[in-house]
Amino acid sequence: MPQIQEFSTTRTDIAGISVYELASQFGTPTFVYDASVIQQRVSDLAQFDVVRYAQKACSNIAIVDLVRQSGVVVDAVSAGEIHRALLAGYKGGPGEDGTPQIVYTADIFDQMALDLIAEHDIHVNCGSPDMIAQLAERVSGAHITLRLNPGFGHGHSQKTNTGGEQSKHGIWFEQLAECKALADNAGLTISGLHMHIGSGTDLEHLAQVCGSMKQAALEVGPSISVVSAGGGLPVPYNSSQSYMDLDRYYELWDEVRKSLESEFEHSISLEIEPGRYLSAESGFLLTEIRAVKEMGSNRFYLVDAGFNNLARPIMYGSYHPISISPRNGDSREDQAVIVGGPLCESGDIFTQEEGGFVASRQLPKAEVGELLVIECAGAYGSVMGSNYNSKPLASEVLIKQGEAHLIRARQSLDDITRGEIIPS
Numbered sequence: 001m002p003q004i005q006e007f008s009t010t011r012t013d014i015a016g017i018s019v020y021e022l023a024s025q026f027g028t029p030t031f032v033y034d035a036s037v038i039q040q041r042v043s044d045l046a047q048f049d050v051v052r053y054a055q056k057a058c059s060n061i062a063i064v065d066l067v068r069q070s071g072v073v074v075d076a077v078s079a080g081e082i083h084r085a086l087l088a089g090y091k092g093g094p095g096e097d098g099t100p101q102i103v104y105t106a107d108i109f110d111q112m113a114l115d116l117i118a119e120h121d122i123h124v125n126c127g128s129p130d131m132i133a134q135l136a137e138r139v140s141g142a143h144i145t146l147r148l149n150p151g152f153g154h155g156h157s158q159k160t161n162t163g164g165e166q167s168k169h170g171i172w173f174e175q176l177a178e179c180k181a182l183a184d185n186a187g188l189t190i191s192g193l194h195m196h197i198g199s200g201t202d203l204e205h206l207a208q209v210c211g212s213m214k215q216a217a218l219e220v221g222p223s224i225s226v227v228s229a230g231g232g233l234p235v236p237y238n239s240s241q242s243y244m245d246l247d248r249y250y251e252l253w254d255e256v257r258k259s260l261e262s263e264f265e266h267s268i269s270l271e272i273e274p275g276r277y278l279s280a281e282s283g284f285l286l287t288e289i290r291a292v293k294e295m296g297s298n299r300f301y302l303v304d305a306g307f308n309n310l311a312r313p314i315m316y317g318s319y320h321p322i323s324i325s326p327r328n329g330d331s332r333e334d335q336a337v338i339v340g341g342p343l344c345e346s347g348d349i350f351t352q353e354e355g356g357f358v359a360s361r362q363l364p365k366a367e368v369g370e371l372l373v374i375e376c377a378g379a380y381g382s383v384m385g386s387n388y389n390s391k392p393l394a395s396e397v398l399i400k401q402g403e404a405h406l407i408r409a410r411q412s413l414d415d416i417t418r419g420e421i422i423p424s
C-alpha cells in the first residue's frame with residue numbers, strides 16, 4: 001500500500017523539472033503528468049489478474065499508450081474512447097491470454113460505437129437489457145459481460161454514485177434471469193459479470209459488492225469466467241485522507257473468485273477497472289497568477305485556468321491540493337486566499353465546497369506572474385475540459401525519465417471555431 005501523502009503548499013518542481021522551466025517551455029495553463037506515478041500505481045495492483053484502465057479519467061493517447069506498455073488493458077465508454085484505444089496500440093478481440101484488450105462499457109450504443117465494435121471485434125459490457133438485442137443484430141455468437149447494478153452504490157459525491165434505484169447505470173440485479181434468457185435467445189454467451197458502484201468510494205462499500213457478485217455469478221452459472229470489481233478506488237486529496245487497504249480489498253475478491261472456481265470447476269479471472277487510482281496523483285495543473293485582488297476582507301489569487309480546465313471543484317465541491325512556486329525559491333508567510341479562474345462566472349473558484357460555498361486556503365504570499373499548481377489533477381481534469389468562454393483546451397505534457405514531452409498542443413483560436421458555419 002502506498003505511503004501516506006503529505007501535501008506541501010510550496011512546489012519548485014514536478015518530477016525533477018523546475019515548474020518555471022515547464023511554464024516557459026509549454027506556457028500556462030498546462031497539465032503536467034509524471035509517468036512514474038502512473039507506473040507505480042499500476043504495480044500497486046499487480047495482485048489482480050487483469051487491470052483494465054478506465055481511460056475516461058485521462059484519455060490522452062500518450063497516457064493510454066503508457067498504461068498499455070505497463071501491461072494494463074483498457075475500458076472504453078464511447079466510440080471516441082475506442083478510437084483512442086486503437087490509436088494507442090490496443091487491438092480489438094482477445095489478447096494472447098484470452099482477455100479482451102478493449103472492453104466497451106456503457107448503458108447504450110450509438111451508431112458510431114456499434115460500427116466500431118462490429119468492425120474491430122470489441123468485447124461489450126452491457127449496461128442495459130436493450131444492448132443485448134441490439135448487439136445480437138450486429139454480431140453473432142459473441143461473448144458478453146453484464147454490468148449489474150447491485151441495488152446499492154456509493155461515491156465521493158452523490159453525482160458519482162452509480163448504484164441503487166436512482167442510478168441510470170447497469171442492469172438491475174433482479175433482471176438477471178430475464179437478461180440471461182435474452183442472451184440465450186440471441187445466441188450470445190454471458191462470460192463475465194461486472195459491478196461498479198461509484199467513484200471515490202471506500203472499502204466498506206466496495207466490500208458489499210463481493211457478496212452481490214457471488215450471488216449473481218451463481219445465478220448465471222458456469223459460463224462465467226471473468227468477474228470485474230469495477231473501479232472506484234479512492235486516492236487521498238488531502239492529508240487527512242488515506243489510501244485504501246489494497247491487500248484487504250484483494251483478499252475479499254479472491255475469496256469470491258475461489259468459491260466460484262470450486263463451484264464451476266474452472267478458473268475465474270479477476271479484473272479491476274480503476275481510473276482515478278492510476279492517473280489522479282500523476283497530474284498537476286500548472287497555472288500563472290494573473291491578478292491578486294482584495295475584496296473587502298477576502299484576498300483572491302486569480303489564475304489563468306478555470307473550470308473550463310478543471311471542473312471538479314464546481315461540479316462536486318472537490319478539494320484539490322494547491323501549491324505556490326515562489327519565483328526566487330524563497331520561503332513566504334502563509335495567508336488566507338481564495339483561488340479563482342478567468343471565467344465570466346462567479347462559480348469559477350477552485351477553493352469551493354459542495355453547494356458552491358467559497359472557502360479560503362492558507363497559501364504562501366504570491367505575486368502576479370508567479371506560478372500556482374493545482375495538484376492531484378490527473379484524473380477527471382483535462383478530460384472534463386471545455387471551450388466555455390471560448391477558452392482553448394490546455395496543453396498536456398508527460399514527464400518520462402526526466403524528460404518533458406508535449407502530448408497535446410494547446411488549442412488555437414481557430415481550433416475553437418473549427419466546424420462552425422455562418423450560413424450564406
Ligand code: LLP
Pocket residue numbers: 054057105160162196198199200230231232233273274275276277312379380
Ligand atoms: N468503471 C466504470 C463503469 C465507471 O463508470 C467508472 C467511473 C470507472 C470504472 C472508474 O472510476 P474511478 O476508478 O476513476 O473512480 N468525474 C468524476 C468521476 C466520474 C466517474 C465515472 N465513472 C470525478 O471527477 O470525480
